[in-house]
Amino acid sequence: MSEVQRVENRELQPERAANQAAEQGWRDRAIVPPVDIFEQDDAVTILADMPGVTPESLGVEVKDHTLSIEGEIAVQMPEGVSARYADLRGSRYARYFTLGDEIDTDGIEGTIHHGVLNVRLPKRDTHRKRRIEIQAT
Amino acid sequence: MFRDLWRANDPLFGDLGRLLRMMDSNWDNVGSADLRSAPRGSFPLLNVGETDEAYNVYVFAPGVEEQDIEISVQDNVLMLSGKRADPADDEKAAGRNWYRRERFSGEFNRAITLPDGVDADRVKASLKNGVLTISLHKRAEIQPRRIDIQAA
Structure with a gap:
């Protein structure tokens, strides 16, 4: 050589x-889905764009303070189709978030509608925002 | 746009993968661009597939209602326009503190130039799970035909 x-x-x-x-x-x-996250007095909500994901192909789980959002893209394609152009390159979505102790993990609810996932993370009663009155002296 | 459309060749992202990555990283904003082309990653994302009979355009438009999308075809150009509501404009949005706003909201327009030979009278569209599938039939003269060999 x-x-x-x-x-x-x-x-x-x-x-x-x-x-x-x-x-x-x-x-x-x-694919990392784009998200909106907002907080209200009683809960934190995550909205995630996951087009092509059905309720069956969606997986929302909590383990060790980590919320995982995963979904397979299920799009019906005709036989013998060949790709010509693709903005979306991949067949699944995944994104992870760490949760603090204030989230009531048993009360987490997720729904998907028109490819938008909505996950509601309720806060424990002890962690809800309380307004502190200022006493006039 | 035409060049853009054909950028991904068969097999999907196989041998051309390296070249595609190079183009993505370096070539997006140099040279001349089609007037109607949209920057990579613009909402909604699009994939285009082809069969012998039709071009199939997959539009990833989560959270967009049927009545909020308009599709039109002019010659071989497919135009899409529509809007997606901003969740901050929701009537229930009072008292929300926003930490992330990554999702697109507002109006969008995309134009896709397809190869010649689209039959503008035979276009079908359906919306499911946030994916709009538009099937544009090819005119008969550009579909592949089987040629029989005559016995001599």
Whole structure:
């Protein structure tokens, strides 16, 4: 093996492997859905854009103070379709949030309508906002 | 837009993946762009597929109601326009403290230039789970035909 070949091999192989891994990863890659998050007196609500996800293909779970939102895109495609252009590259969504102790994890509710997920995270009674009256002296 | 549409070739993101990534990262804002093209990532996201009979456009429009989308076809250009309500304008929105506002709201327009040969009279659209599927039939003359070989 000549010096040139050795150098080429050393330089090309990791790159090739990285490309293959990247391409594989691209196909399996989870899309991070955009979210809106707001808080009210009694709950925190997350809205997430997950078009193509059905109630059956949606997974909302809490484990060890982590809320995970996952969903598979289920779109009916005709037989023999070939891709021509794609803004959306991937077949599933995933996003994770850490929850504090103030969230009542048993009371979490999720609904999905027109591809928008709504997760309501109720706050424990002890953590609800109380207004403090200022006493006139 | 035309060039953009054909950017992803078959197989989906396979061998061209590296080139596509390069184009995404470097080429988006240089050179000349089609007047009607939208920057990558604009709402709603679009995928386009092709079969022998039709072009299928998948529009990822979560939270958009049927009556809030308008679809029109002019020659081979498919136009989409519509709006998505801002959750902060909701009547129940009083007293909300917002931490993140990543989702699009407001009006949107997209134009998709398809190859010639779309039959503008045979376009179907359906909305399900936030995905609008538009099927545009190809005219018969551009569909593949099987040629029989005559016995001599």
